[in-house]
Amino acid sequence: MTIEARIRELGNRHRQLDETIQREMHRPAVDPLQVRELKQRKLRLKEEITGLEARAG
Known part of the structure; x- marks a missing residue:
């Protein structure tokens, strides 16, 4: 897999996590620990x- 393809894949996962976080934040019973873990995963992806x-320059 090329670096560019890997960046696209990670970007897609980053966007999906963002959407998941937004859905969780709008739930009536927000689980702050789950939201925090999702945000940490999103940060690691970024x-x-x-x-x-x-590296790709």
Whole structure:
């Protein structure tokens, strides 16, 4: 898999996590621990994307 393809894949996962977080935030019984874990996963994906983008130049 090329770096560009990996960046696209991670970007898609990042967007999906964002949508999941938004849905969770609008639920009547928000689980703050689950939202925090989702946000941490989203941040790790963003960091990985940023690193790959730097390598791809």
